[in-house]
Amino acid sequence: MVLCCVALLLALIMYVIISTGHSMQMHYSTRFTF
Incomplete structure (x- = not known):
């Protein structure tokens, strides 16, 4: 039960x-492209 x-x-x-890591990666990739 506990396990x-x-x-x-x-x-x-x-x-x-x-999910947060993926969003951060998307944010950084968009920032580096522009």
Whole structure:
């Protein structure tokens, strides 16, 4: 039960990090192009 909650929380954190990292990468790439 606890392990399941921890795995779910870890997946959520990883998703947030990946989504924010992707948006930051897009922001930097657009800035460097212009």
